[in-house]
Amino acid sequence: YPKVSKICCIGAGYVGGPTCTVIASKCTDITVTIVDINESRIAQWNSDSLPIFEPGLEEIVKSRRGQNLFFSTDILKAVKEADLIFISVNTPTKNFGVGKGRAADLKHIEACARLIADHSTSSKIVVEKSTVPVRAAESLSRILKANTKPGVTYQVLSNPEFLAEGTAICDLLNPDRVLIGGEDTEEGQLAIAALSSVYEVWVPKERIITTNTWSSELSKLTANAFLAQRISSINAISAVCEATGADVSEVARAIGMDTRLGPKFLQSSVGFGGSCFQKDLLNLVYISECLNLPEVAEYWQQVLNMNEFQKSRFAKRIVETMFNTITNKKITLLGFAFKKNTGDTRESPAIYIAKYLLEEGAVLQIYDPKVDSKQVFADLSGTLSVNLSEVVTVSKNPYDAAVGSHAIVVCTEWDEFTSLDYERMYSRMLKPAFVFDGRKILNHKKLIDIGFHVETIGCKLNNIGLD
Ligand code: NAI
Structure with a gap:
């Protein structure tokens, strides 16, 4: 050759x-x-x-x-x-x-x-x-x-x-x-x-596999559909956990030890983002419909619907927990990229959350280690009725982003968010101070001990004082 x-x-x-x-x-x-x-x-x-x-x-x-x-x-x-x-x-x-x-x-x-x-x-x-x-x-x-x-x-x-x-x-x-x-x-x-x-x-040669062209093309859509489906599946269970007192992390650990299921990709969160999962699922749904397979189309569409449900549930919970109003309240968003270790914000759940909070009248102070303010403003522009420059600030560090704020919302699972000085964050915030951990990465008990009211995905926490 x-x-x-x-x-x-x-x-x-x-x-x-x-x-x-x-x-x-x-x-x-x-x-x-x-x-x-x-x-x-x-x-x-x-x-x-x-x-x-x-x-x-x-x-x-x-x-x-x-x-x-x-x-x-x-x-x-x-x-x-x-x-x-x-x-x-x-x-x-x-x-x-x-x-x-x-x-x-x-x-x-x-x-x-x-x-x-x-x-x-x-x-x-x-x-x-x-x-x-x-x-x-x-x-x-x-x-x-x-x-x-x-x-x-x-x-x-x-x-x-x-x-x-x-x-x-x-x-x-x-x-x-x-x-x-x-x-x-x-x-x-x-x-x-x-x-x-x-x-x-x-x-290694055994890892290079060859197929006919159509199988190869379909394998890529299928891989992304299955990956997204796994996230939507555990997220669906997270909603059941919140309503019952079960803890989604414990459920994930228990089922992940089944070798048929495996432990990876079972982390429940605010929802998936990125340029591919949604686009490829929509494409698979469309192809299925064109092939006159409406049941198949509906099946995969549900994975996307569940992701929308997860994002909106989380956003609603923020408002409800903060006494049903966030009008003129400063809120700190930690993370804007769709996942850690990238600056990519395409279809990031943070965009959805930010828009939702802005529509409710909040003022946002956003920090992400790899997303610059130009990108944040580009992502938030267009659909909103507010003057963005008056209600959104992008900070260069998380502590500035916490000044005068009522709540911290973790949108991206950046490692550095786990080792922030939360006492320092707390001291800069208004009280009661809230944390909404959309990625389940923080030490919730420690935050509650500092005085935060903490909410997260897929479990009820024992917050003292407020409840
Ligand atoms: P991207 O938007 O980052 O890059 C695409 C580039 O192609 C752009 O810089 C654009 O200017 C350029 N381009 C478009 N039309 C062109 C033309 N006619 N001539 C020259 N350049 C042109 O997109 P990304 O994320 O790299 O994705 C590319 C493809 O790979 C997509 O089909 C995506 O679904 C797929 N993919 C993406 C993954 C990801 O993690 N981003 C992972 C696996 C697959």
């Missing part, structure tokens, strides 16, 4: 950036060029402050950049030179037309296909890295083949990415599995082998 020596990755985002950086670091004989239409994003990749935060990413980028790793806006040049092209562009939920609010918008993927077809003068392996609806590779293949120049051939592979933000580099260096889907033809198998040889440099 052809040896891969030049890789182009279209899309320098959360997936394309880390994935191809790791390939460059492991395969130093391959030249990797990551391209994007977004000029400022590419400029950031070439600067000292990278556009995304991932533990360990910066060191690797700095060690390979300018050696065999390049970030560029010259898409045509990189495409022409490459023998293997990853498509890692965004595939957001459509916000218009047929399938609005549910189907995946494949316009960026199609733009890449047309650009590759129009400008390639040599044969290419084209790899779908983005998450796509099942059978998307077929459209990609048809567009390429309908516009092919003489002597040029294409093989389209599906190679979905399973990294999780916050642990992307670890996940890429030591993946549970690498999945490659391709055509069951001689050329298809050769292309699979060529891509596989890239991963084999650092991934």
